[in-house]
Amino acid sequence: MIRDITIGQYYQTESPVHRLDPRVKLLGTLLFIITLFLYKNPAGYALGIVFLLAVIKTSRVPIRFITKGLKGILVVLLLTVIINLFLTPGTELVSFWKFTITYEGIGVALTMLFRLTMLIMGSSIVTLTTTPNNLTDGLEKGLGFLKIFRGPVGDVAMMMSIALRFIPILMEETDRIMKAQLARGADFESGNIVKKAKALVPVLVPLFVSAFRRAGDLAMAMEARCYRGGDGRTKMKPLIYKKRDAIAYIILFSFVILSVWIGRWQVISEFFNSLYLRFILK
Amino acid sequence: MPLILDHVSQVYNPDTETPVRALDDVSLVLPEGQFIGIIGHTGSGKSTLVQHLNGLMMPTEGNVYYNGKDIADKDFNKKELRKHVGLVFQYPEHQLFETDVFADVCFGPKNMGLTKKEAELAAFDALRKVDFPNDLYYASVFELSGGQKRRAAIAGVLAMKPDFLVLDEPTAGLDPVGRYEILDMVSALHKESGMTIILVSHSMEDVAKYVERVIVMDRGKVAYDDTPREVFTHGEELEAMGLGIPESTRIARMLKDKGINVDPDVLTVTEAADSIYAAVTGNNK
Amino acid sequence: MDIVKAENVVFEYIRRDEEGNPTDVTTALDHVSIDVRQGEFIGILGHNGSGKSTFAKHLNAILYPTEGTIYVGGMNTKDDDKLWDVRSCAGMVFQNPDNQIIGQVVEEDVGFGPENLGVPTKEIWERVEESLRAVGMLEYRKKSPNKLSGGQKQRVSIAGVLAMHPKCIVLDEPTAMLDPSGRKEVVRAIRGLNDVEKMTVILITHYMDEVVHADRIFVMDKGRVVMQGTPKEVFSDVPTLEKLRLDVPGPTRIAWELKKKGLPLPDGILTAEELVKEIEKCR
Structure with missing residues (x-):
């Protein structure tokens, strides 16, 4: 179960998406997420889905690998859907006991489900197709302007890259620790939430101990290899925009403009709607 | 069973x-x-x-x-099965979590539903069986040496009386030396308790x-x-599996191939030395 | 020239209670003097806790001597200005392969050291390629380290150090966490570095069979150097080695047993082939 979480993992293969400059991918993800909140009609959704599927297809990452990542946050997704389903006021569809489902509720729940799913899938594409080193390089350069304000961009980028590298290792370790404790009769499944939380102590203690030891070892190994912060470092793979990145930017911006154009009608009509409502309410 | x-x-x-x-x-x-x-x-x-x-x-x-x-x-009942079939994993660090060794060894028996008293008795018994040093029963698990951690981990499973x-x-x-100490201890455990x-x-x-x-x-x-x-x-087949045979056995076989009458089935250094000595001095006679 | 020169090095850990008052002093290194010449293969043997890893950390200026001095490439490790020169002169490989690989792609990890040294991009690529080739891992350059076996990961770690072009490479129990086939492949890679690349190697281990081909061996116990010499000299004293909790190679132990029984075998037999040859002579 714990291995199903694919966020933060790198999927090794050769594809045009893999070869893109990480800055393109990062900006692309940001813009993609923004567009998700622009449109509120089926045409917009369809555009978003088509765009995402096209990117996934080009990336040569099996779609099953990406959807597997959703399993990890299934609880969050369901919770969002349920909350929106029951707590949105509006025209009543059905009502039982204290709960009421409204037409608006269904609409909002579906919209949220769509947005979250797309958001997770969209952002996992970046990590799946970009090595953490590359990703942090992208962040480092993309956020380079913060250096003017003395932001430790290089160090933060290095921290992120290391965190990403150790996620799979620590997950595997969690799995092994859980098995070791299961073999001693630990029970992670039965009981109420307090009992379940307590049952995790035998897993968390060894996990933290090991994580701290790893951190100490790693710091020593990095120092031994002359790491002394971001200053004075050179890059094995410096970021240089290529022709394909320009093409990607063109595609990306066309998609954004198209999204705005499709979404605009809805946004504008809602704007008038809200004005109208306010006017009536007055 | x-x-x-x-x-x-x-x-x-x-x-x-x-x-x-x-x-x-x-x-x-x-x-x-x-x-x-x-x-x-x-x-x-x-x-x-x-x-x-x-x-x-x-x-x-x-x-x-x-x-x-x-x-x-x-x-x-899988929990019952895990009581009867005790499994100790490779890294003792993955299993030790309590503040002291004794409390940690009690974890298994407590999970099996024993009372505090019974669990403590089982823990004492297990720590004794693995020859755990008496003065370290209440030591922190982080202060132990590699061999001691291993013993504590084995005791933690042994306390469930599998x-x-x-x-x-x-x-x-x-x-x-640590290796042989652990293996000797396990071997003694087998002889005394008769468990698999x-x-x-x-x-x-x-x-x-x-x-x-x-x-x-x-x-x-x-x-x-x-x-x-x-x-x-099956020396050659084992070699192909990346395993090989004990070095003593290998040396005995090499000598046998050279025409020295050594028992090719020896397993330990002592057996090999005895057999080689007998063969060489026998040849000299 | 001596690459490493340790003169009467003492290192003490001071334990403190909760208020920070010293309660106990542990002497981890007790007047250790070791010198290593260019191109040598040095083995440092000792069981867990003998002080051999503490010594290794001194070579890389991770720890500093309480007394005595250590010169690495002619530089005093206590000299703060030379810290990074010392570290790039004596490259260090640690025990746990997972805790020293920083990159998520093999080649990026090997490039990490040169990047830190400010090596120009083009040269980094050349160094990465030559280092991976030296340890036989070139074909894995695009792989994720998580997908490699323990032995392969350790070879990547060695390549990562090689790419910094050190004058000597210090390996602190690089095989302790590996299975027998992983151990073999790492030891083969290390010997290759010494034989082919003429790299000065300091191998710290508790497996004696890994250092039978070393030029010189130092055996440590309780923070002191208790034996030193060529493998043949050191390995001829089996009872002392066993008392020091070391893993004496099988052939050496059998030879020792036979000698005790009265067979006229020479001292310091290290390999099965040698033993068989000598026994044949006894017939």
């Missing part, structure tokens, strides 16, 4: 183009009272195999029976000296299942 594996297979990623058969049609009978070694190099399936013995992993094909019952049955004790690479990372001990290892030397039965795993299959002497007659 014997453990029986009946045509057990474990397939990872069955739906993909590259399914991995971590276990491939393994059938074994593990009776009570034996001292068994499971040998194989990394990736041979030996660690996967032992996780089937206490229900941490369930076979994707075939069945595992304990006490005549299929452990995959809905009403089968019928089977499965030890996954119990000597990894220890120095030679299953020793998982990649070291032929370790296994040859102690066990009565060797199960050699290779690419998910049982390659050999016999007495050490019998298994080590």
Whole structure:
């Protein structure tokens, strides 16, 4: 179960998406997420889905690998859907006991489900197709302007890259620790939430101990290899925009403009709607 | 109560183009009272195999029976199985979590539903059985040496009073003296209590000296299942599996090939030295 | 020239209670003097806790001597200005392969050291390629380290150090966490570095069979150097080695037993082949 979480993992293969400059991918993800909140009609959704599927297809990452990542946050997704389903006021569809489902509720729940799913899938594409080193390089350069304000961009980028590298290792370790404790009769499944939380102590203690030891070892190994912060470092793979990145930017911006154009009608009509409502309410 | 594996297979990623058969049609009978070694190099399936013995992993094909019952049955009590089949993993650090050794050893018996008093008695008994130093019972688990951690981890499982004790690479990372101390302790445990001990290892030397039965795993299959002497007659095949035979045996065979009349089935340094000495002085006469 | 020169090095750990008052002093290194010449293969043996890893950390200026001095490439490790020169002169490989690989792609990890040294991009690529080739891992350059075996990961770690072009490479129990085949492949890679690349190697281990081909061996116990010499000299004293909790190679032990029984075998037999040859002579 714990291995199903694919966020933060790198999927090794050769594809045009893999070869893109990480800055393109990062900006692309940001813009993609923004567009998700622009449109509120089926045409917009369809555009978003088509765009995402096209990117996934080009990336040569099996779609099953990406959807597997959703399993990890299934609880969050369901919770969002349920909350929106029951707590949105509006025209009543059905009502039982204290709960009421409204037409608006269904609409909002579906919209949220769509947005979250797309958001997770969209952002996992970046990590799946970009090595953490590359990703942090992208962040480092993309956020380079913060250096003017003395932001430790290089160090933060290095921290992120290391965190990403150790996620799979620590997950595997969690799995092994859980098995070791299961073999001693630990029970992670039965009981109420307090009992379940307590049952995790035998897993968390060894996990933290090991994580701290790893951190100490790693710091020593990095120092031994002359790491002394971001200053004075050179890059094995410096970021240089290529022709394909320009093409990607063109595609990306066309998609954004198209999204705005499709979404605009809805946004504008809602704007008038809200004005109208306010006017009536007055 | 014997453990029986009946045509057990474990397939990872069955739906993909590259399914991995971590276990491939393994059938074994593990009776009570034996001292068994499971040998194989990394990736041979030996660690996967032992996780089937206490229900941490369930076979994707075939069945595992304990006490005549299929452990995959809905009403089968896995927690009860884990009490009878104790499994100690390779890294003791993965299991020790309490503030002191004694409290940690009590964790298993408490999970088995024993009262505090009973659990403490079981813990004392287990720590004594593994020759844990008396003055360290209440020491922090972080202050222990590698060998002591190993003993504490074994005691933690032993305190559940299992019928089977499965030890996954119990000597990894220890120095030679520490290695033999642990193995001698395990061997004594076997003699005194008569429980079945299953020793998982990649070291032929370790296994040859102690066990009565060797199960050699290779690419998910049982390659050999016999007495050490019998298994080590397959020197070349073992070499091909990345295992090799004990060095003493190898040297005896090399001498035999040179026409010196040495017993080619010796297992330990002492046996080899005795046999070589007898052969050489005999030849001199 | 001596690459490493340790003169009467003492290192003490001071334990403190909760208020920070010293309660106990542990002497981890007790007047250790070791010198290593260019191109040598040096083995440092000792059981867990003998002080050998503490010594290794001194060579890389991770720890500093309480007394005495250590010169690495002619530089005093206590000299703060030379810290990074010392570290790039004596490259260090640690025990746990998972805790020293920083990159998520093999080649990026090997490039990490040169990047830190400010090596120009083009040269980094050349160094990465030559280092991976030296340890036989070139074909894995695009792989994720998580997908490699323990032995392969350790070879990547060695390549990562090689790419910094050190004058000597210090390996602190690089095989302790590996299985026998992993151990073999790492030891083969290390010997290759010394034989082919003429790299000065300091191998710290508790497996004696890994250092039978070393030029010189130092055996440590309780923070002191208790034996030193060529492998043949050191390995001829089996009882002392066993008392020091070391793993004496099988052939050496059999030879020792036979000698005790009265067979006229020479001292310091290290390999099975040697033993067989000598026994044949006894007939």
